[in-house]
Amino acid sequence: MALESQVRELNDTVKNLVVLVELQHQEIQFLKQARESAAAPASQMFMPVVGPSGGNRSLQGRWNPDIGVVADTVLTLDSPKEDEEGADRVSVRELELVFGSAVNPYSRLDVTLAISDFEEMALEEAYLTHFGLPWDLKGRVGRFKPRVGKAIPVHRDSLDTVDEPLVIQRYFGLEGYNKSGADISKIVELPWPVVHEVSFGVLEGGNGEDGTVFGEVRRRPTIYSHLKNYLDIDDVTGLEVGLSHMVGSRDEDTNFEVQVLDLDATLIHHFGQDNAVKLQGEVFHVNRQESFTEVEDEDADGNVFGGYFLADYRINTQWAAGFRFDYVELIDNPVENPDKAEVGYTGYVTFYQSEFARWRAQFTHIDLTTGDDYNQVLIQGTFAIGEHKHKLQ
Numbered sequence: 001m002a003l004e005s006q007v008r009e010l011n012d013t014v015k016n017l018v019v020l021v022e023l024q025h026q027e028i029q030f031l032k033q034a035r036e037s038a039a040a041p042a043s044q045m046f047m048p049v050v051g052p053s054g055g056n057r058s059l060q061g062r063w064n065p066d067i068g069v070v071a072d073t074v075l076t077l078d079s080p081k082e083d084e085e086g087a088d089r090v091s092v093r094e095l096e097l098v099f100g101s102a103v104n105p106y107s108r109l110d111v112t113l114a115i116s117d118f119e120e121m122a123l124e125e126a127y128l129t130h131f132g133l134p135w136d137l138k139g140r141v142g143r144f145k146p147r148v149g150k151a152i153p154v155h156r157d158s159l160d161t162v163d164e165p166l167v168i169q170r171y172f173g174l175e176g177y178n179k180s181g182a183d184i185s186k187i188v189e190l191p192w193p194v195v196h197e198v199s200f201g202v203l204e205g206g207n208g209e210d211g212t213v214f215g216e217v218r219r220r221p222t223i224y225s226h227l228k229n230y231l232d233i234d235d236v237t238g239l240e241v242g243l244s245h246m247v248g249s250r251d252e253d254t255n256f257e258v259q260v261l262d263l264d265a266t267l268i269h270h271f272g273q274d275n276a277v278k279l280q281g282e283v284f285h286v287n288r289q290e291s292f293t294e295v296e297d298e299d300a301d302g303n304v305f306g307g308y309f310l311a312d313y314r315i316n317t318q319w320a321a322g323f324r325f326d327y328v329e330l331i332d333n334p335v336e337n338p339d340k341a342e343v344g345y346t347g348y349v350t351f352y353q354s355e356f357a358r359w360r361a362q363f364t365h366i367d368l369t370t371g372d373d374y375n376q377v378l379i380q381g382t383f384a385i386g387e388h389k390h391k392l393q
């Protein structure tokens with residue numbers, strides 16, 4: 001695991017050096033062109049230096065960003081028979097257009113646009129990452145997925161399941177949580193074998209689609225911090241433990257009434273080159289301070305709890321199977337409901353056709369707070385072309 005981290009750091013260093021060499025080469029070419037233009041007749045000074053079929057072809061296309069497309073198609077079969085969006089039909093749940101490129105040797109811009117067949121185009125991410133801050137800090141500004149826990153920072157095409165865990169859907173939004181803001185992070189090197197990463201960010205307020213943790217006012221900021229710790233237990237086993245904290249507002253005032261504490265842990269053990277098991281768990285505790293219901297009830301104290309546990313077994317290069325258990329206490333749960341929490345059971349099988357094509361079948365059963373059962377079958381096909389930063393695993 002540590003070797004993989006070192007390889008990624010070396011790759012990033014090489015990319016930065018390549019960009020620096022390209023920029024220097026461009027500057028040299030510009031100076032040559034300026035010198036030649038000074039000696040050329042006036043009639044030739046506005047002629048293009050490099051034509052579409054001639055000249056120095058090494059300079060052509062260097063302004064084009066890396067472009068990728070990820071198509072996420074889903075067949076949904078669920079127990080409710082209402083004609084809802086995406087219910088009992090095949091849909092292009094999301095088509096991601098991904099653009100990214102180095103702005104200079106120390107900065108990179110990444111943009112993700114999301115389209116579906118029942119929603120308009122939306123800006124999912126657009127942020128600048130700067131690597132040259134003092135004290136080896138790395139900063140981001142724009143719209144992005146914050147480094148909170150394990151599931152929130154991950155795009156849906158990189159999840160182990162078709163959908164986000166229930167606690168993410170119910171608390172932060174059906175499609176996850178991405179907000180505009182700024183954050184910084186730093187790798188902390190200490191004289192023991194644990195690698196630490198510290199992150200701190202300020203985001204706009206509000207939730208994702210149908211989220212319930214924060215209020216609807218976007219101008220009241222949400223502040224988050226995250227500590228990630230990674231340890232190589234041995235050559236084939238790695239453990240990551242993270243702690244996140246969020247504070248924000250639940251209404252239009254300037255107070256920070258909402259406190260969110262998140263603890264996550266991931267253990268990965270490799271049995272062979274293409275055979276591994278991953279155990280991942282995440283727990284959220286939400287304190288909204290004031291009671292979230294007007295009905296007098298001893299349990300309605302503004303504290304709710306939710307989490308999930310995931311076990312994923314990579315059978316070989318192409319096949320994987322797993323199970324996810326969900327438990328989430330609803331923030332807006334009516335008191336007359338017989339159950340305080342939703343409990344979900346999800347099983348899935350994944351076929352990795354290639355690095356750019358993946359198929360997944362998933363069944364989910366949820367015990368709702370109303371006392372009813374909810375069953376859902378999802379058949380997913382995810383396909384990617386081009387270059388992008390979150391290819392299929």
